[in-house]
Amino acid sequence: MYPIACLARPLLAASVVRLLFAMFFGLLMLVCPAAAEIALKDLSGREVRLAAPAQRLLIDDGRFLIALSLILPDPVSVVAAWPRDINRIGKRTFEAYKAKFPAIENLAKVASSAGSLSVEQVVAARPDLAVFSLGSQPSDEERERIEAAGIPVVVIDFFVHPLTNLEPSLRLLGMATGRAAQAEDFLAFRRAHLDAIRDRLAGLTQGERPRVFLEPHAAMTADCCNSPGRGNVGDIIEADGGTNIGAAIIPRAFGKLNLEYVIAQNPQVYIATGGSHMEGTAGLLVGPEYSLDRARETLRGVVARPGFAGLAAVKGERVHGLSHQLLNSPLDLITVEILAKWIHPERFANLDVDTTVAEVNRRFLAVPIEGPNWVDLD
Known part of the structure; x- marks a missing residue:
């Protein structure tokens, strides 16, 4: 028969182990907190929530690729589908993208903002976020069909009112892709240059x-x-x-x-x-x-x-x-x-x-x- 003190030691050791495990996981949660939802408010006024940064974007304008290039070292890596509207970015620019990011040739093709939207095409590309132009955004019925397939939809704008809408548009792309800090760096640079123009025009009649x-x-x-x-x-x-x-x-x-x-x-x-x-x-x-x-x-x-x-x-x-x-x-x-x-x-x-x-x-x-x-x- 073991003495009571001998029985107590294993029980005490087990309690210490449980306490250490609890402390370890508590510290882990502090260092690596659960990923928070990403809340995006687009230019149509709608709010979209993502569980994690988007890794497969559908874009309806090749110029959105240039925006992604401002905040990502490999913008093509987060694009699942685009219109292949090379004329909008220029032949030489496209060749430069292709040389640096050959995967651009394998992206799915979808209609551009100048064409007719195909919901079937959007769904087939399996993006985790579909990004459309303000002037050619999906109708309410088209949006409902896209979202019913589990694809969130956002609207941005570099066309209708560029000076007003570029900043929230690029900020949305930064937040959506986990590159918010990089987007803010460029926006601060742009803002300083625009302010300098405005200052020099002060007093203009x-x-x-x-x-x-x-x-x-x-x-x-x-x-x-x-x-x-x-x-x-x-x-x-x-x-x-x-x-x-x-x-x-x-x-x-x-x-x-x-x-x-x-x-x-x-x-x-x-x-x-x-x-x-x-x-x-x-x-x-x-x-x-x-x-x-x-x-x-x-x-x-x-x-x-x-x-x-x-x-x-x-x-x-x-x-x-x-x-x-x-x-x-x-x-x-x-x-x-x-x-x-x-x-x-x-x-x-x-x-x-x-x-x-x-x-x-x-x-x-x-x-x-x-x-x-x-x-x-x-």
Whole structure:
């Protein structure tokens, strides 16, 4: 028969072991707390909750890939499906992504925001988050069908009102992918640059705002003329101290002006957009695929169209060309800076946009921007 003291020792040891285990797991919970839900509020005002960071995104615009490139070292790794809308990011840019991230060739293809949404296509891609453009978001019925398949849906915007909506859009992507800190770093950088533009325009009077005509996809077709309205790059023109001539008669973000209206407005600054997607047209060819001489040659052809020679912008040699791939983009701060120089060259004479691009490339982008992306006629 064992003494009582001998029996007590094993019981005491077991209690100590249980206590140590409890302390260990308590410390583990402090060091590695249970993953909290990620709450996302999108631009449609809806709230979506994710149990964990998304690893399979569906995007309906290739420019969203550029946004992911700002916050992730491998943006392709979190994309399950995209529209393969290479024209929106540029041929050379796509080739650079493909060279660095070959998996881009294996992504499922879905309709772009410019096409017709297919719920079946979305469900077949099996994303854990579907990201749509504000201007082409799913209908309530389509959203219900997508969500019934277990796929949460969010809406972001770099197109309708870029200056207002880019920040919450990129913040949402950062939170959704577990890269909130990286998103905030870029947004702070962008905010500082936008504030600097605003400060230099302080005290600007209405009479000091030149009339600006920005023609997207200039001379792509024989009819004239594409233009931003209330929104889109029109917001940037106004923020840069210009007057967007399209805003007075186009109530949407984008529309058309007739040549007679353009001539009557007599813009003092003219900006054409173009890119590799304009091959085979009479339009502007600008971007990393072309030399500055080639870009300037095609810009000269754009303003050689009937009715343009008499414009104040042409007579005053304030004619410029911009890569369309810089519009509706998470890199809008570059567009803001270059347009500021064109609209108010005297106020922004020492603004070096190339330095901004170099810093974005160095600090943020997984795939650097290549140029030239803008050109002056003279």
